[in-house]
Amino acid sequence: MKKILLLATGGTIASIPAEEGLIPRMTAEELISFLPKEHLRNQIDSKVLMTIDSINMQPEFWVKIAQAVYEHYDNYDGFIITHGTDTMAYTSAALSYMLQNIAKPVVLTGSQVPIIRKRTDGIRNFLDAICFASEDIGGVFVVFDGKVIIGTRAMKLRTKSYDAFESINFPYIAYINGLDVKYNKPVRPVKHGGLKLDISLCPDVFLLKLHPGTKPELFDCFKHLYKGVIFESFGTGGVPFQERNLLPKIHELIDSGVSVVTTTQCLQEGEDLGLYEAGWKVAQKMIISSRDMNTEAIVPKLMWALGQTDNPKEVKKIMETPVAYDIANPKEKMK
Numbered sequence: 001m002k003k004i005l006l007l008a009t010g011g012t013i014a015s016i017p018a019e020e021g022l023i024p025r026m027t028a029e030e031l032i033s034f035l036p037k038e039h040l041r042n043q044i045d046s047k048v049l050m051t052i053d054s055i056n057m058q059p060e061f062w063v064k065i066a067q068a069v070y071e072h073y074d075n076y077d078g079f080i081i082t083h084g085t086d087t088m089a090y091t092s093a094a095l096s097y098m099l100q101n102i103a104k105p106v107v108l109t110g111s112q113v114p115i116i117r118k119r120t121d122g123i124r125n126f127l128d129a130i131c132f133a134s135e136d137i138g139g140v141f142v143v144f145d146g147k148v149i150i151g152t153r154a155m156k157l158r159t160k161s162y163d164a165f166e167s168i169n170f171p172y173i174a175y176i177n178g179l180d181v182k183y184n185k186p187v188r189p190v191k192h193g194g195l196k197l198d199i200s201l202c203p204d205v206f207l208l209k210l211h212p213g214t215k216p217e218l219f220d221c222f223k224h225l226y227k228g229v230i231f232e233s234f235g236t237g238g239v240p241f242q243e244r245n246l247l248p249k250i251h252e253l254i255d256s257g258v259s260v261v262t263t264t265q266c267l268q269e270g271e272d273l274g275l276y277e278a279g280w281k282v283a284q285k286m287i288i289s290s291r292d293m294n295t296e297a298i299v300p301k302l303m304w305a306l307g308q309t310d311n312p313k314e315v316k317k318i319m320e321t322p323v324a325y326d327i328a329n330p331k332e333k334m335k
């Protein structure tokens, strides 16, 4: 029998209807009480960490979750975090950076329909999470709608459907059907040395989505407020350099010591700054390229990198080094 710790944080799975709409209110014990007893072959202990709609998630709460896993690490075989779906992918990526070298499964799950409702997906997702949290595998994962996604590659694509999440630019790790786990992509065993908790996040990070017509003057306010700025551009990357020319402002920002990361609004295949003049121009300064990472991973990774160092060169090195499968390893690509 495996020992699993459920860390509850709220979300739709734990919500009940109220006058103003759904509100998370259920305790961890109440959530467990919805599971059919015959499926409970493992010991499941529980703890409520917070009871929030995940729209209210904050970097400080990610730290609280990581600390709870670390604190109970030696006493359990696996961990389940029930979480709202809206920001689950940010949390799974944040935990992937903060829980370095983890040799046990940390599984995030939730639901699109509250567990108290008849047509809930919460019971299935919860049971699948228990199943995967009992595997002999290390890492942070999202388990949802029968699929297992590595923590740095999850993205919520659908607001209401059961299949809310996709794995972006990376294969699903496994599929779950009842108690059957079918692996699709092997996960490397962790290096020796034990779990390392790395929680010094710097939340001074801003994410900007460009659009045709973005005003260059906007960039002036960033250097006083943020240490890191991510801009989501178009296609393979680069910035508008004619008419409303953003290049001088972005270069100014970099010269002032802000770590600037580029990414693309396209979900698949990542950016490639070497392909067009627009990308080449922006890459003439010390810009950080996120290649095929998804935004949900770039944001916490930049907070994590800035938490370790103020030196933009070092931030760039940390950001461009693959961690927990977040970026395609160019060497692996060439094979």
Ligand SMILES: NC(=O)C[C@H](N)C(=O)O
Residues within 6 Å of the ligand: 010, 011, 012, 013, 052, 053, 054, 055, 083, 084, 085, 086, 087, 110, 111, 112, 113
């Ligand atoms: N399905 C959900 O869980 C959505 C909810 N608003 C949350 O993220 O907490």
